[in-house]
Amino acid sequence: MEKIAIVGVGNTKIGEWYENSLRGLTDIAISKALESANIEPKEIESTFIGSMSSGIFNQQEHISALIGPHSGVNAPALRVESACASGSQALRVAMMAIGAGYYDSALVIGVEKMTDLIDIGDVTTALGTxxxxxxxxxxxxxxxxxxxxxxxxxxxxxxxxxxxxxxxxxxxxxxxxxxxxxxxxxxxxxxxxxxxxxxxxxxxxxxxSPVSDGAAAVIVTKESLAKKYTDDPVYIxxxxxxxxxxxxxxxxxxxxxxxxxxxxxxxxxxxxxxxxxxxxxxxxxxxxxxxxxxxxxxxxxxxxxxxxxxxxxxxxxxxxxxxxxxxxxxxxxxxxxxxxxxxxxxxxxxxxxxxxxxxxxxxxxxxxxxxxxxxxxxxxxxxxxxx
Amino acid sequence: MEKIAIVGVGNTKIGEWYENSLRGLTDIAISKALESANIEPKEIESTFIGSMSSGIFNQQEHISALIGPHSGVNAPALRVESACASGSQALRVAMMAIGAGYYDSALVIGVEKMTDLIDIGDVTTALGTxxxxxxxxxxxxxxxxxxxxxxxxxxxxxxxxxxxxxxxxxxxxxxxxxxxxxxxxxxxxxxxxxxxxxxxxxxxxxxxSPVSDGAAAVIVTKESLAKKYTDDPVYIxxxxxxxxxxxxxxxxxxxxxxxxxxxxxxxxxxxxxxxxxxxxxxxxxxxxxxxxxxxxxxxxxxxxxxxxxxxxxxxxxxxxxxxxxxxxxxxxxxxxxxxxxxxxxxxxxxxxxxxxxxxxxxxxxxxxxxxxxxxxxxxxxxxxxxx
The missing domain is CATH 3.40.47.10 (Thiolase/Chalcone synthase)
Known part of the structure; x- marks a missing residue:
């Protein structure tokens, strides 16, 4: 099986982003990742998002549709959740999708905006789920x-x-x-x-570890296409x-x-x-x-x-x-x-x-x-x- | 690419299951599906679960770990979410996983237990996410x-x-x-x-459509293995x-x-x-x-x-x-x-x-x-x- 390559990455600084939203944070991460891979949004064929509890933290499920099209990457998208391992699971699903031949490229995003809940007890309860x-x-x-x-x-x-x-x-x-x-x-x-x-x-x-906000994105493709985007790809x-x-x-x-x-x-x-x-x-x-x-x-x-x-x-x-x-x-x-x-x-x-x-x-x-x-x-x- | 086959299915009746839990409903669906495919839990190599909002409906994220091991299928598991399309997305991810050669078989589950929220306004808000x-x-x-x-x-x-x-x-x-x-x-x-x-x-x-509780499970494998489990597989x-x-x-x-x-x-x-x-x-x-x-x-x-x-x-x-x-x-x-x-x-x-x-x-x-x-x-x- 052909290896999967990472050809671009982008992220926000991690912190307490009271002044930005879940959608805003992902926009920053995605635009940086696209720039890093020197790839156009329309070249991205699929999107996979890892997030633990946007429903409770932000009253927003269905973030696959919220985030992808808003960023200009209007490709088939879904969210993957396995609590705090959601980001890594999303990357694995992207690998599966490319490995099975469904797509050549994928945008993989991890996001959590935890400071929309004001009471720390509410955050602890959300995490407790x-x-x-x-x-x-x-x-x-x-x-x-x-x-x-x-x-x-x-x-x-x-x-x-x-x-x-x-x-x-x-x-x-x-x-x-x-x-x-x-x-x-x-x-x-x-x-x-x-x-x-x-x-x-x-x-x-x-x-x-602290309560944090942040969004991170990577762009993956198959080994044979990697050098199109960067001289220095990283392989999984x-x-x-x-x-x-x-x-x-x-x-x-x-x-x-x-x-x-x-x-x-x-x-x-x-x-x-x-x-x-x-x-x-x-x-x-x-x-x-x-x-x-x-x-x-x-x-x-x-x-x-x-x-x-x-x-x-x-x-x-x-x-x-x-x-x-x-x-x-x-x-x-x-x-x-x-x-x-x-x-x-x-x-x-x-x-x-x-x-x-x-x-x-x-x-x-x-x-x-x-x-x-x-x-x-x-x-x-x-x-x-x-x- | 080899086709994916469905070799067994199981589900609960759809309704208002006040007397049962999210975990209990999935147990019913999974045990029926395993029996339908005449497959042992340990033969299942991976589990994919579609659920829209178990975090809000049941104060339970991370249901991949809640459900799989409890049913006896202790295989790598993750949840997929795309609102009301979560179930179909989970099936697609299972197809990708098998298609890419990660696993030969998968248990795919869809579940939602919506009646744990008592106030219909809360249900409407949960759906609104x-x-x-x-x-x-x-x-x-x-x-x-x-x-x-x-x-x-x-x-x-x-x-x-x-x-x-x-x-x-x-x-x-x-x-x-x-x-x-x-x-x-x-x-x-x-x-x-x-x-x-x-x-x-x-x-x-x-x-x-109504507010409903229900769990449904299917067992998928690759075409070449399908006849091991049933004389009459259905192909995707x-x-x-x-x-x-x-x-x-x-x-x-x-x-x-x-x-x-x-x-x-x-x-x-x-x-x-x-x-x-x-x-x-x-x-x-x-x-x-x-x-x-x-x-x-x-x-x-x-x-x-x-x-x-x-x-x-x-x-x-x-x-x-x-x-x-x-x-x-x-x-x-x-x-x-x-x-x-x-x-x-x-x-x-x-x-x-x-x-x-x-x-x-x-x-x-x-x-x-x-x-x-x-x-x-x-x-x-x-x-x-x-x-």
Missing amino acids: ASDSLWELGVGATFPALFALMMRAHMHKYGSTLEEFASVAVKNHDNGSLNPDAQFRKKVTMDTVMNSRVIADPIRLFDC AGTGAGTDHIALHQRPDITTMESTKRAVKTAFDMAKIKTKDVDFVEVHDCFTIAEVITLEDIGFCKKGQGGKFSLEGETALNSKISVNPSGGLKAKGHPVGATGIYQVIEVFHQLRNEAGKRQVTNNNIGVTHNIGGSGATCVVNVFSRGD | ASDSLWELGVGATFPALFALMMRAHMHKYGSTLEEFASVAVKNHDNGSLNPDAQFRKKVTMDTVMNSRVIADPIRLFDC AGTGAGTDHIALHQRPDITTMESTKRAVKTAFDMAKIKTKDVDFVEVHDCFTIAEVITLEDIGFCKKGQGGKFSLEGETALNSKISVNPSGGLKAKGHPVGATGIYQVIEVFHQLRNEAGKRQVTNNNIGVTHNIGGSGATCVVNVFSRGD
């Missing part, structure tokens, strides 16, 4: 609470410490300080993280997805994510790589515990050792494995349904040596890891340079 | 109002009459009376329709999708749907058929005006003559072209995101001569036509028998 609404959200188990259960279980089972988790936040804020598109560009200290207020014990404020060498039970109580072990393991295996097999071949990775650090578990589940360190691995500096920029050079969800921000596309865009820039001060030096193979909910969905993609 | 929220819903233009504008424009431009529109409702209730799974199994008279109360002038109550001979501006004021002509024309052209070209080759069709009659416009846009009659064509009985069961043998959205019911899959299941049964009293006699080629919103999205699929 990605958990098992009946058994989790409905009894007050918000996402900080669910990840707190996972963190507590990890500490109990493996002896991991608050300091280890805090090191994830410090590292990601370090990286985010180098990213002009990040929501937070301020470094933080271990003290700041560990003394921040408790949100859901043992999770502190600085263990959490492998893709994998995994689904698991949505509710934590239905999983045998909440200190690991089966969905990640399944997605990694499929994606790495397709790309014919092993974990040791990965040069850098954008992982889904919605909470610090999520990055720790993911380091273990992908296999960068032994099970239970993710926190220690982080505290020892092995995941810092240009160390053993560069994890979240963009700043991750923690510092770059987390516009939920858009996050997967932002991860792809970071990898795109890193592989093309366009990442400025946060450039990784070993950059042959980059990977994205994007989860939905408390990890019931996972999508992993493997990227390589054209040369 | 499929319009342009800012320019339509936000100023009070609900879907009955939007389709009333289209109906008024059609009457003005072509001289169509209330009696013509009413004939659509009468015919679909006639058909629905023969369908054991329909929400309404009562015939209605022209008088009943034309004297029913005004909802949004000129739309009367009996011009509208063509598929097409079209997207247009979401807001009515952005379209040059609101008495036609460009999205339908685009979807029909793509699907019919792929299936190598013309309109005259179609034996029966399930069309999206959310309001009677929608069926009238669709008859014209697909080309069963001249533009502007859809109402007359209906009133003259050309669309009745086993007349010139059997339109909505199931009873359509009008009588069978309209669980929005599930509707596209219910259409497919009707065609499946018709092509296999399993449709009982509503069986069409000419049944070589069946077509489904499924729109989202006021027609900004359209999906058309063409089906044929295995022999």
Whole structure:
């Protein structure tokens, strides 16, 4: 099967965009992506949009029709949703559509406009719809609470410490300080993280990613057409997805994510790589515990050792494995349904040596890891340079 | 490219399922579909779910993880949304996934549980999120109002009459009376329709489809594997999708749907058929005006003559072209995101001569036509028998 290539990207800065709309943000991302690929809107044959909850956040479903035609790309469009993994799922569907021969090119968008809800309780509830609404959200188990259960279980089972988790936040804020598109560009200290207020014990404020607005777009085509648009395309060498039970109580072990393991295996097999071949990775650090578990589940360190691995500096920029050079969800921000596309865009820039001060030096193979909910969905993609 | 085959189907009766949940309804549909295809849950390699607004209706996004693993089908899953065309879009994505070689088999589900919202105003608002929220819903233009504008424009431009529109409702209730799974199994008279109360002038109550709950599932595989599961598979001979501006004021002509024309052209070209080759069709009659416009846009009659064509009985069961043998959205019911899959299941049964009293006699080629919103999205699929 012919590989899929990314030939252009565009995004808004992540932040709180009170003065712009969901439609306005996507317009910015799409126009930048079209310009980046030097492609006319009418050349785009299909559109795939990842968004988690535009219905609740913006009282707007059917955003496939809202966004595409408004941007001038009036091609068949649909929305894909798998909670916070929606962006990566949209990219996978675009790959399927091109791979099956339905279209030669696709515009893939991720968007979430979370600040249209004024009350933070409403935002937390909206996000909570990605958990098992009946058994989790409905009894007050918000996402900080669910990840707190996972963190507590990890500490109990493996002896991991608050300091280890805090090191994830410090590292990601370090990286985010180098990213002009990040929501937070301020470094933080271990003290700041560990003394921040408790949100859901043992999770502190600085263990959490923020509420964010953002839109990101990439243009994909098949390998044989890629050089028409750019001298330096980025290829998707492998893709994998995994689904698991949505509710934590239905999983045998909440200190690991089966969905990640399944997605990694499929994606790495397709790309014919092993974990040791990965040069850098954008992982889904919605909470610090999520990055720790993911380091273990992908296999960068032994099970239970993710926190220690982080505290020892092995995941810092240009160390053993560069994890979240963009700043991750923690510092770059987390516009939920858009996050997967932002991860792809970071990898795109890193592989093309366009990442400025946060450039990784070993950059042959980059990977994205994007989860939905408390990890019931996972999508992993493997990227390589054209040369 | 190898054709995609449908090898098993299952669904709930459409109705008001106050006593069951979104998860419970899908369990019924999935277990019936698995039994129908004589396939084990573990043999299913992927799951695609169409649902319009489970976030608002059921405070539950991320239903891909909610439904799949709960049913025993723990395969990579995602949700597809394009308002009321979500079900058909999910089927298209499954076709892409199999066509691109990602999977050999897929479970495709459509579901909507609309009666979890108690206040009918809340339901109308939830549905309104499929319009342009800012320019339509936000100023009070609900879907009955939007389709009333289209109906008024059609009457003005072509001289169509209330009696013509009413004939659509009468015919679909006639058909629905023969369908054991329909929400309404009562015939209605022209008088009943034309004297029913005004909802949004000129739309009367009996011009509208109802609020419905329902779940429907189909199992698809590639042609070469189909006979493993059934002696009598149904093949998808063509598929097409079209997207247009979401807001009515952005379209040059609101008495036609460009999205339908685009979807029909793509699907019919792929299936190598013309309109005259179609034996029966399930069309999206959310309001009677929608069926009238669709008859014209697909080309069963001249533009502007859809109402007359209906009133003259050309669309009745086993007349010139059997339109909505199931009873359509009008009588069978309209669980929005599930509707596209219910259409497919009707065609499946018709092509296999399993449709009982509503069986069409000419049944070589069946077509489904499924729109989202006021027609900004359209999906058309063409089906044929295995022999």
